[in-house]
Amino acid sequence: MESNSPAIRLVKVSKSFGDRKVLDQVDLDVKAGETLVIIGRSGVGKSTILKHIAGLLAPDEGEVWVEGQDVAKLKEDEVNELRKKMGVVFQYAALFDSLTVYENIAFRLLRDFKMPHAKALEVVRRKMELVGLKDDLLDLKPAQLSGGMRKRVGLARAIAVEPEIILYDEPTSGLDPVTSEAINDLILDMQKKLGVTSLVVTHDMHSAYKVANRIAMIYDGKIIGAGTPDEIKSSRDPYIHQFVTGSVDGPMPIR
Ligand SMILES: Nc1ncnc2c1ncn2[C@@H]1O[C@H](COP(=O)(O)OP(=O)(O)O)[C@@H](O)[C@H]1O
Ligand SMILES: [Mg+2]
Numbered sequence: 001m002e003s004n005s006p007a008i009r010l011v012k013v014s015k016s017f018g019d020r021k022v023l024d025q026v027d028l029d030v031k032a033g034e035t036l037v038i039i040g041r042s043g044v045g046k047s048t049i050l051k052h053i054a055g056l057l058a059p060d061e062g063e064v065w066v067e068g069q070d071v072a073k074l075k076e077d078e079v080n081e082l083r084k085k086m087g088v089v090f091q092y093a094a095l096f097d098s099l100t101v102y103e104n105i106a107f108r109l110l111r112d113f114k115m116p117h118a119k120a121l122e123v124v125r126r127k128m129e130l131v132g133l134k135d136d137l138l139d140l141k142p143a144q145l146s147g148g149m150r151k152r153v154g155l156a157r158a159i160a161v162e163p164e165i166i167l168y169d170e171p172t173s174g175l176d177p178v179t180s181e182a183i184n185d186l187i188l189d190m191q192k193k194l195g196v197t198s199l200v201v202t203h204d205m206h207s208a209y210k211v212a213n214r215i216a217m218i219y220d221g222k223i224i225g226a227g228t229p230d231e232i233k234s235s236r237d238p239y240i241h242q243f244v245t246g247s248v249d250g251p252m253p254i255r
Contacts, residue, residue, distance in 0.1 A: 007032040007197040013062035024221030035198040037208040040218035046201040087158030089168040095142040102138040127156040153190035168200040
């Protein structure tokens with residue numbers, strides 16, 4: 001892979017569910033080491049984009065490239081290898097309720113990396129420290145944790161595998177402002193300390209401005225604009241302007 005080629009590239013990706021075209025020729029690049037934030041209203045296809053990158057969905061048309069590989073062309077074991085380089089922080093933390101904090105964070109280390117428990121425990125402790133979780137939580141179950149702690153566990157699990165790419169789906173949704181801010185700081189930390197490439201999906205503009213190197217807005221199946229936080233803030237595009245200045249749930253201007 002050339003050093004200047006993007007870590008993630010979507011080329012004219014289209015995807016329909018039934019007769020609803022959710023993604024319509026989406027082009028998107030995420031450069032190595034950058035944090036790109038995708039904004040857009042609920043239901044526009046943000047999570048669908050993430051799932052294509054994680055190899056959980058295949059495009060109807062177009063190509064999804066990750067680290068120089070065309071995901072749709074990979075064999076199953078090659079996709080698994082690629083997934084090892086990725087950490088995904090799912091929208092509702094998506095922890096296994098019946099497993100302990102340790103078992104959740106160590107899950108892929110044990111299953112995909114066949115790491116012995118003693119080594120996994122070491123890694124888990126380090127990652128918990130990095131995301132600000134005390135190790136006396138190791139044996140608790142998710143139900144015993146607050147929403148913010150669950151998010152941190154989800155993040156610790158994502159970074160346990162030392163990924164080159166982290167995908168975050170609505171990392172601050174449902175959290176109080178203080179916890180949201182802590183999660184934003186962690187996303188910045190992951191970039192600074194681990195040098196990861198990050199793709200963050202959110203409809204929280206405060207979070208977007210804080211963590212993004214670049215922001216892309218999706219509307220009606222297409223990326224309608226992309227730029228630095230300042231460029232997005234001062235965008236004259238009526239859709240972007242309305243979204244970033246406030247009433248996320250208000251009516252969009254007539255096109
Ligand atoms: N597996 C699926 N089957 C059918 N429809 C889906 C599926 N996944 C997503 N959708 C639909 O596609 C649209 C976009 O979904 P999603 O990507 O989750 O939006 P967002 O994350 O931006 O809120 C929604 O209308 C959703 O109902
Ligand atoms: Mg979503």
